[in-house]
Amino acid sequence: MDVNVLSEKENVKSKGPGEDFILEVKNLKKYFPIKDGILQKTVGHVKAVDGLNLNIKKGETFGIVGESGCGKSTAGRTIIRLNKPTEGKILYKGEDITKASENQLRKSIRKDIQMIFQDPFASLNPRKTLGKTLMEPLEAHQLYKNKKERMDRVKELLDVVGLDPSYFTRYPHEFSGGQRQRIGIARALALNPELIIADEAVSALDVSIQSQIINLMKDLQEKFNLTYIFISHDLSVVRHISDRVAVMYLGNLMELADKDSLYSEPLHPYSKALLSAVPVPKKKGEEQRERIVLEGDIPNPANPPKGCVFHTRCPVAMDVCKEVVPTFKEEKPNHYVACHLYN
């Protein structure tokens, strides 16, 4: 597998605080209007993402976890500008892409930021052969001089993701789920991106295939110095791949920390509840871990609770939680939490 042809980027992993961020998200909001009546008047908003702040370092894997409907997918899609942000700012390498037009985006992030989708059966166009699907990004950006060179590049890509280059003329329905996800990854890699947003990239796959895909993603990250935003509800998978992990609830961040400190000592009651739900094989002599069961359902994002959005289900809620929105602050070094318990 010759990887040098694909990318000559320096293989430097930047770590630690203080250096440049590849992506900065400031107070990002995405509201979806609820329309009603014959005149389709807007009667309210679903606040899918409500004031999100993120700083992604170059070369890291940033995990976002949360329940279904907490807005993590919407956040990913808004960052890559598949959705129009309602408010806030998205800076890619310092450049503001919040309000950029589709033509401007084509010159910047449409090459540099790519996405891997959840459902490998829906993410490939059933009417296009594998070759056509992978040639398209190269044609759209007019990379390489002619068709022959583009085909060579596609065959290289197939090789990189572990597929036989002779599959060029086959249709998606002829592949298995794992193979399709590899095709999805190859498509995301085609333009030599810097940042890849993986939205539940392995959730639809069998566990054995999940591990193959995760390992492939890790390999590729090392080879091409990729930055990942890894969105998932699977805490174990996120733990395996991420450097830093953010916990999201109802459109807001609850906690953000390095993987190890978040998983070993979560601060926020919600993170504690989430982590207590992960099944762990019990060892002899070890105490049974306490399982925190949250009451009720996730509140309607069209009408989120006042104060801390989590107070309706929080086992340790105080009076102040019902009134005041907790600030998101650094409780320990590199460990941020939004909770009144720590004020």
Next chain:
Amino acid sequence: MTLPEKDISKNQTITSPDINLEVKQKPESLWRIAFDKFMKNKLAVSGAVVLIIIIGMAIFAPLIAPHSPEEQVLTNRLAPPSAEHPLGTDELGRDTFSRLLYGARVSLTVGFVAVAGIISIGTIVGAVAGYFGGIIDSILMRVVDVIIAFPQIFLLITLIAVLEPSLGTLIVVFALFSWTGTARLVRGEFLTLRTREFVLAARTIGIRKGKIIFSHILPNAIGPIIVTATLQIGYVILAESTLSYLGLGVQPPTPSWGNMLQAAQDFSIMLYAWWYPLFPGLMILITILSFNFVGDGLRDALDPKRKN
């Protein structure tokens, strides 16, 4: 609180060769699968065969027809079927069989050309409304509602009465006022397809809107469009016959199935020369039935959710 990490790292290497073995030996395109499915539907295949025969006869009418469709033999009016006139003659002594063949040309031309127009307008309006949504969608769909609100056949009659009745007018009027159903159908398809992940993927890659609409979404909506086109041809042929029967369609002496029926509606003709109204009526019936069978067959064949 500690959790063990999922032990994924020790698993298979990513380039294990066996993952490549599951693929079938021969690439099968979706069209090939649809064709095989269609061929298993006997009703649809017989409909297709009948249609091919009718179309063939219309194309080769000058070679097949025993007489000129306009040749009058007034001494031989309303003659019953014979060796000379296999389907008899009409009230002016013209050969019914020859006139049916030339009439098929008219009916099929109206059907195919008008439906080509209907599908083009309907697809473009539906695609734009469905893909862009919002205010564009609202405006276009209100236009559709307004057109649908008019009773079609009266609209056609009024328009054709005002304009000069001719083959061209018929086609234009059909195309301009019958595209609404197609537009709604295509809009619906686009509404569901535009949020599918492969369309989102195309957008994140930076493919232009026009290309996404025509090269990514439209090919996935082509099945229902083909089906509706087939059924529409039947509808247009019927509408043409209706208008011709009312004297507003194709004008004599040009034969069409509809105006042949009109000429035969005299009660005494129906009593004494049953062959004159029977055969044009049968042709309309058989043709529309065949188009419907083919349409149904295509719907089943092109719908990936239906197994044979």
